[in-house]
Amino acid sequence: xxxxxVIWLREVRAFRGTFSCGVPxxxxxxxxxxxxxxxxxxxxxxxxxxxxxxxxxVAPWLPILCAVLTMRLFAEERATGMIDLLMSAPIxxxxxxxxxxxxxxxxxxxxxxxxxxxxxxxxPALSGPQLARPSTAAIAAxxxxxxxxxxxxxxxxxxxxxxxxxxxxxxxxxLVVCSALPIAxxxxxxxxxxxxxxxxxxxxxxxxxxxxxxxxxxxxxxxLYVATALFFLFACSKLLALLRLxx
Amino acid sequence: xxxxxxISFAYSTRPILKDITFDVAxxxxxxxxxxxxxxxxxxxxxxxxxLMQDVGTVRxxxxxxxxxxxxxxxxIGYLSAHNPLYNDMTVEEYLTYRxxxxxxxxxxxxRRVNEALSVGDLAxxxxxxxxxxxxxxxxxxxxxxxxxxxxxxxxxxxxxxxLDRPQRAACGAALxxxxxxxxxxxxxxELDEMLNWCTRxxxxxxxxxxxxxxxxxxxxxxxxxxxxxxxxxxxxAQEVSA
Numbered sequence: 001x002x003x004x005x006v007i008w009l010r011e012v013r014a015f016r017g018t019f020s021c022g023v024p025x026x027x028x029x030x031x032x033x034x035x036x037x038x039x040x041x042x043x044x045x046x047x048x049x050x051x052x053x054x055x056x057x058v059a060p061w062l063p064i065l066c067a068v069l070t071m072r073l074f075a076e077e078r079a080t081g082m083i084d085l086l087m088s089a090p091i092x093x094x095x096x097x098x099x100x101x102x103x104x105x106x107x108x109x110x111x112x113x114x115x116x117x118x119x120x121x122x123x124p125a126l127s128g129p130q131l132a133r134p135s136t137a138a139i140a141a142x143x144x145x146x147x148x149x150x151x152x153x154x155x156x157x158x159x160x161x162x163x164x165x166x167x168x169x170x171x172x173x174x175l176v177v178c179s180a181l182p183i184a185x186x187x188x189x190x191x192x193x194x195x196x197x198x199x200x201x202x203x204x205x206x207x208x209x210x211x212x213x214x215x216x217x218x219x220x221x222x223x224l225y226v227a228t229a230l231f232f233l234f235a236c237s238k239l240l241a242l243l244r245l246x247x
Numbered sequence: 248x249x250x251x252x253x254i255s256f257a258y259s260t261r262p263i264l265k266d267i268t269f270d271v272a273x274x275x276x277x278x279x280x281x282x283x284x285x286x287x288x289x290x291x292x293x294x295x296x297x298l299m300q301d302v303g304t305v306r307x308x309x310x311x312x313x314x315x316x317x318x319x320x321x322x323i324g325y326l327s328a329h330n331p332l333y334n335d336m337t338v339e340e341y342l343t344y345r346x347x348x349x350x351x352x353x354x355x356x357x358r359r360v361n362e363a364l365s366v367g368d369l370a371x372x373x374x375x376x377x378x379x380x381x382x383x384x385x386x387x388x389x390x391x392x393x394x395x396x397x398x399x400x401x402x403x404x405x406x407x408x409x410l411d412r413p414q415r416a417a418c419g420a421a422l423x424x425x426x427x428x429x430x431x432x433x434x435x436x437e438l439d440e441m442l443n444w445c446t447r448x449x450x451x452x453x454x455x456x457x458x459x460x461x462x463x464x465x466x467x468x469x470x471x472x473x474x475x476x477x478x479x480x481x482x483x484a485q486e487v488s489a
Contacts, residue, residue, distance in 0.1 A: 006347045014335065081331040085392075088295045089348045090321040244299050 003091040007099025008106070011073070015107050020167070024068040025111050032061050033118045040122075051134040054119050055142040055209040058112065062146065063153045067174035069107050070157025073100040074240075075170040078162075087244070093237040097158060101233060104154040105147075112146060138213060145212035148225040149205065153178045155232035162239045248273050249294075249400055249430050254303030256286075256293060263289045265454045267303070271447075273399070276422055276431040278441040281451035282478055287434040288328055290451065291404050294432065295325040307400055321350060324398035324429075328405040330389040334378030338369050338388055341377055345392045359395050366421055367391030383414045390418060394425055401425055403433040407440055419444040438474060442467055450477055 015021040035057035043053065077083040086096060116139070157174040164170040182205060208221050249271040256264040264286045271277055279287050292298045294305060296316050305312040310319045333341055339360060346359045364370050367387040372380060377388060386409070393401060401422070407415050415437070422431055423444050435441055438448070442462060448470065450458040458477055460470055 002350070003348060006344065010333075010344055014333070081327055081329040082333070084292070084295075084297055084327045085325070085331060085345075086348075087297055088320060088323065088325040089345075090317050090350050091348065092317065244297060 003089075003095040004099045004102065007091075007096060008102045011100055011103030012106055015069075015103060020068060020072050021107055024065055025107070025114070028061055028065045028111055029114055029118075032058055032115055035061070036118050037122075049134060049138065049214065050119055050123065051138045051142045052210055052213040054116070054139075055146055055213045056206055058115055058146055059149060059206055059209045062108075062150050063178035064175060065111060066104065066108065066150055066153035067157050067171045067178060069104045070154055070161055070174060071167045071171035072161070073104065073158050074161040075164045075167045079165040079167075083243070087240070093240040096240065097233055097237045101154060101158050101236075104158065105151060108150040108154065109147070112143060112150075138215070141215060141217070142209065142213040145209050145221075148222065148229075149208070151229040152225050152232070155229040155236070159232045159236035159239065162236055162243075248308060249432075250304070250306045251294070252304045252306075254293060254300040254305060256289060256298060256300050263454050264293070264300075267454075267456055269449065269456060269459065271400075271430040271432060273428065273430050274426055275447055276426050276433065276445045277447045277449055278438065278445035279432055279434040279449045279451060280436065280438050280441070280474065281457075285451040286454040287451055288404055291325075291402050291432065291434060294400070295323060295402050296320050297325075322399040324393035324396070324401045326389045326393040326403045326406060328408070328434075330386055332377045332385060332388060334376065337374050337376055338380070339364070339373040341388065342392060342395060346395050349396045351396055363391040363395040366394050366424070368417065382409050383411065386410060386414070386418075390421060394421065397428060399429050401429050401431040401433075403431070405435055406433050407435050407437040415440050416443075438471065442470065448474065450474055452478065 036053060039053050039057050074083070077086060156177050160174045160177060161170040164173070186204065211218065251267060251269050254264060254267045255262065267290065279290065281287055289298065293300050296312050296319060299313065307319055307322055310322070312319050336344065342360045342363050343356060346356050346363070351359050364373055367390055369384070369387055369391055372384060377385065380388065390406070393403065406418055410418065419440070422433065425431060433441065433445070446462055448460045448462060449456055458474070460473070462470065465473070
């Protein structure tokens with residue numbers, strides 16, 4: 001536990017000072033802000049609640065943010081050779097992986113917190129009593145599902161960064177796994193199982209966000225994200241152990 | 248103390264180390280030398296638990312690297328040949344991070360960091376960012392890190408590379424002091440310098456230990472000549488070219 005905290009602190013500090021954190025966060029907020037405003041305009045007069053608009057405008061960009069945040073976690077250590085010093089310390093691979101993973105999650109939490117500023121600033125500007133303020137619970141539920149999704153993307157990104165010395169290659173691979181792969185799977189399901197099209201109106205990942213933001217909690221969805229994240233983290237620690245075998 | 252028995256290692260099908268057996272007692276400083284590609288760094292990586300041997304055992308005070316790797320790693324200090332450091336941290340922050348990572352108790356961290364700064368003679372640059380340090384200082388930071396938690400086995404890869412004569416002498420003095428409570432294995436090509444402080448020389452060639460000398464048993468010039476002969480022997484040259 002102590003080792004996880006030490007690594008987490010180091011990585012959070014590194015995030016603070018690196019180009020690979022501040023710029024992606026700002027870019028994310030700009031793109032998300034634009035999506036948020038566009039979604040508000042397009043859904044004028046609909047029953048879509050404000051927390052759903054927030055969640056649905058954040059979710060599509062989350063895989064990209066997570067891929068960029070996690071790309072340097074191990075790729076940089078491998079490129080500089082620092083991985084040798086880390087692995088010669090008396091810590092388990094698991095602790096190393098968790099420390100780095102939690103640092104990426106911390107950066108995501110900060111970004112999600114900042115993204116709430118957009119609705120917070122826009123809501124008072126939007127006139128009319130018809131726009132009710134969302135409850136804290138609704139916001140928390142939306143944040144929860146976004147965090148679950150981010151955990152999965154970050155876990156995948158952390159694992160993928162072990163495989164590369166080049167950060168850009170790690171980021172692109174993470175994007176393929178986190179973004180392109182789910183879309184491809186969804187497209188394939190729709191192509192091969194046309195009957196599903198009637199029951200799946202949106203991309204499942206976005207549907208999960210919408211469901212949670214409207215209070216529709218599903219245990220299977222939570223289990224799916226947690227299990228996937230744990231699988232990637234487990235695979236990551238095993239890949240690190242494998243480095244000892246093949247050098 | 249350190250018992251290495253019949254270890255072999257191969258990168259996929261290319262054998263790097265073949266049937267290496269030796270032991271090192273506390274207080275000994277072993278200079279591990281040999282031509283480039285002889286397997287020095289790989290051997291050190293095996294001893295640092297960064298690689299796993301295909302066969303054989305490595306034990307430090309009876310602790311096996313494969314069976315109890317965490318406990319084993321708690322007792323070693325390792326300096327990599329590339330000496331990677333975090334450039335965004337100051338010397339003090341980096342050493343604090345490393346001491347904490349090695350599991351030192353919180354109340355002892357400050358003391359250990361101050362001792363490491365003192366050993367590496369780094370007090371004047373303790374608040375300087377590592378990225379701004381010269382090669383020599385960076386090496387001293389790496390050495391201070393390796394020595395920070397008083398390891399029982401010190402593994403130093405290419406310690407003297409790129410250092411000027413006074414810094415080499417300072418490193419030698421630091422190692423002699425460290426060897427009072429640790430066994431030291433240092434690799435390098437600067438044998439003339441290493442003979443000033445090492446107690447044993449181990450010559451590695453083509454993944455095998457081809458000779459081992461106690462420095463006290465030989466005249467310095469004779470020892471250098473013998474090692475030189477070993478490394479430039481026609482058979483070896485043929486093997487290298489093959």
